[in-house]
Amino acid sequence: MDGTHLFELVIAMFLAIIALNYAAHRFGLPPSVALLTGGATLAFLPGLPTITVDPELVLVIFLPPLLLDGAWAIAVARLRRHMVGIASLAVGAVFFTCAVVAVVTHFLFPSLPWAVCAALGAIVSPPDAVSARAVLERVRLPRRLQILLEGESLLNDASGLVLFRFAVAAAATGTFSSVGAVGSFLLLAVGGALVGVVVGTAWVKFVRHLGDEYLIIAATTLLAWISYLLGEQLHVSGVIATVTTGLIATWHQHTVLSAATRMRGTSFWTVMVFLMEAAVFILIGLSLRDVVERGGGFGTVIASMGLPAIAILVALVVARFAWVFGSDLAIKVCKALGLARTRPLGVGAATVLSWAGVRGVVTLALALSLPEGFPGRDLILVMSFAVILGTVLVQGTTLGRVIAWAKLTEPDSERARLTMSEAEAAMAKAQLTTIQRLAYDAEGKLIHPRLLEQYQRRAAAIVDYAARTEHYVPVLHAHFDVVLEAVASGRRELIRLHRAGEIDDETLQELERDLDLEELSAISAKA
Structure with a gap:
């Protein structure tokens, strides 16, 4: 042969x-x-x-x-x-x-x-x-x-x-x-x-x-x-x-x-x-x-x-x-x-x-x-x-x-000491601690107020979710379904703009990559 x-x-x-x-x-x-x-x-x-x-x-x-x-x-x-x-x-x-x-x-x-x-x-x-x-x-x-x-x-x-x-x-x-x-x-x-x-x-x-x-x-x-x-x-x-x-x-x-x-x-x-x-x-x-x-x-x-x-x-x-x-x-x-x-x-x-x-x-x-x-x-x-x-x-x-x-x-002996939600809460608290330290300049003036507010709100939501997971699961599934629909709409509009010649290939690829990451994040969070 x-x-x-x-x-x-x-x-x-x-x-x-x-x-x-x-x-x-x-x-x-x-x-x-x-x-x-x-x-x-x-x-x-x-x-x-x-x-x-x-x-x-x-x-x-x-x-x-x-x-x-x-x-x-x-x-x-x-x-x-x-x-x-x-x-x-x-x-x-x-x-x-x-x-x-x-x-x-x-x-x-x-x-x-x-x-x-x-x-x-x-x-x-x-x-x-x-x-x-x-x-x-x-x-x-x-x-x-x-x-x-x-x-x-x-x-x-x-x-x-x-x-x-x-x-x-x-x-x-x-x-x-x-x-x-x-x-x-x-x-x-x-x-x-x-x-x-x-x-x-x-x-x-x-x-x-x-x-x-x-x-x-x-x-x-x-x-x-x-x-x-x-x-x-x-x-x-x-x-x-x-x-x-x-x-x-x-x-x-x-x-x-x-x-x-x-x-x-x-x-x-x-x-x-x-x-x-x-x-x-x-x-x-x-x-x-x-x-x-x-x-x-x-x-x-x-x-x-x-x-x-x-x-x-x-x-x-x-x-x-x-x-x-x-x-x-x-x-x-x-x-x-x-x-x-x-x-x-x-x-x-x-x-x-x-x-x-x-x-x-x-x-x-x-x-x-x-x-x-x-x-x-x-x-x-x-x-x-x-x-x-x-x-x-x-x-x-x-x-x-x-x-x-x-x-x-x-068996209980094979389970991890923390659930995924509890581990996510610990991770969010560590992130918030870093943001709280870096949100102020050397003189103590707040220079990143929106970032600080965003991470405070996110950490509070994650901690609350870890405490009441069963209550939030249906709500979050519906939430990320909406996010995925929004991503799909954004992708359709992006393709329409590209097909109409209003944006070039580089713009399409860069924005599509952002949509892909947003979609993957939503799918992962929903799972």
């Missing part, structure tokens, strides 16, 4: 992404399900070339920015508070699931060496950050569950990659060292964290001197690949390096980025991440054709591997349930003995946490990266794709119902 046809295929893929996302929203489906099934359907269209995915390239292109985006959006304070639970899922659950899948695979295929069975377990054991985001953005969870799932999806890839490398090496050499595996994992994790600290700190210092917002946005975009590639070049975890970099960047972005940089950067980053997440699911679906052809066709694959695939998928789900419920039982026992202060999840929350383990791009990339001639390679490819398909189609589409069944509530 020449470069022109490849570019045409990429454009067609992006058009398919837009169409499939529209269909998903229209029919109430998770976008990941529509994209995965749509990609699988497109793969078998007559005349479409077979899509072969370079696993290393997929990981390098897609994984770093999506990990950085997840780290950028995560609540750092809650991440620290629940680090033990996140580590239990990201390390303990992955190792346990790998062992369970290896045992079940060896039982189903006794001729396969244990190392090969462990390789399959390592491939399918870590839930995927991209898939988790695609599912979680459509549901509302209590903060503790949200941070557990987000933190796990960011960190568990490192565990899966370590297990995978050791399993492949053991299959090639016939030897395996559990002590070496643990030591290697610690080395990769600590080394990756150190690389992330260096890159993140350098970014904080660098952007302070850039000044230009477009350069800052470009530098921040490259940050993901720089940290990941540097970690991999130094033979430590690129995943941990990228996540650590993202955590440092998100902690400091409130002080080093201007308001304009944040607004424009967020818009650019949101579109880029949307296209990347969607492209990942399309590529997974498109790769189905190659997987099926390697397995001998649909009939052969279903007849020979259908039941084993279901068995491995069930083992995967059961292993996660066993780990989550077992960990929750251990917390209950420790709490009863006075050895722990952590509150148990409870049956409903533990069920949701167990059911949310969706697999995706990392599983596919690891399976495809197996060397040619690796024992059971085609079997592993089929099983890996079956796990991705099963978790996305089954768990991804039913997670909302499971959450509704669980009737989850937010």
Whole structure:
């Protein structure tokens, strides 16, 4: 395929992404399900070339920015508070699931060496950050569950990659060292964290001197690949390096980025991440054709591997349930003995946490990266794709119902001490204090009376609103509806003046920007 046809295929893929996302929203489906099934359907269209995915390239292109985006959006304070639970899922659950899948695979295929069975377990054991985001953005969870799932999806890839490398090496050499595996994992994790600290700190210092917002946005975009590639070049975890970099960047972005940089950067980053997440699911679906052809066709694959695939998928789900419920039982026992202060999840929350383990791009990339001639390679490819398909189609589409069944509530310990209205009142008081200080000249003469009156009135209104939020909500909704109507009228008049030739393009753009900011402010306040 020449470069022109490849570019045409990429454009067609992006058009398919837009169409499939529209269909998903229209029919109430998770976008990941529509994209995965749509990609699988497109793969078998007559005349479409077979899509072969370079696993290393997929990981390098897609994984770093999506990990950085997840780290950028995560609540750092809650991440620290629940680090033990996140580590239990990201390390303990992955190792346990790998062992369970290896045992079940060896039982189903006794001729396969244990190392090969462990390789399959390592491939399918870590839930995927991209898939988790695609599912979680459509549901509302209590903060503790949200941070557990987000933190796990960011960190568990490192565990899966370590297990995978050791399993492949053991299959090639016939030897395996559990002590070496643990030591290697610690080395990769600590080394990756150190690389992330260096890159993140350098970014904080660098952007302070850039000044230009477009350069800052470009530098921040490259940050993901720089940290990941540097970690991999130094033979430590690129995943941990990228996540650590993202955590440092998100902690400091409130002080080093201007308001304009944040607004424009967020818009650019949101579109880029949307296209990347969607492209990942399309590529997974498109790769189905190659997987099926390697397995001998649909009939052969279903007849020979259908039941084993279901068995491995069930083992995967059961292993996660066993780990989550077992960990929750251990917390209950420790709490009863006075050895722990952590509150148990409870049956409903533990069920949701167990059911949310969706697999995706990392599983596919690891399976495809197996060397040619690796024992059971085609079997592993089929099983890996079956796990991705099963978790996305089954768990991804039913997670909302499971959450509704669980009737989850937010405990008081997870709520912030101040509500948003109370925080806004504190912010308004701080602003008023500054205005009161600067509204007078050195001789004590009032030089900004209107500004002082405006901020006094605003602070009083915000404080009153915080005290009687329920009373004011309907009134404010009606108020901002009127503001939005006024903005729309102003925009129509502005366009009329421009079309009539009474104002030039520069005037249109400047005044339209003011209207856009006013509209965004009204929409935000109404929400």
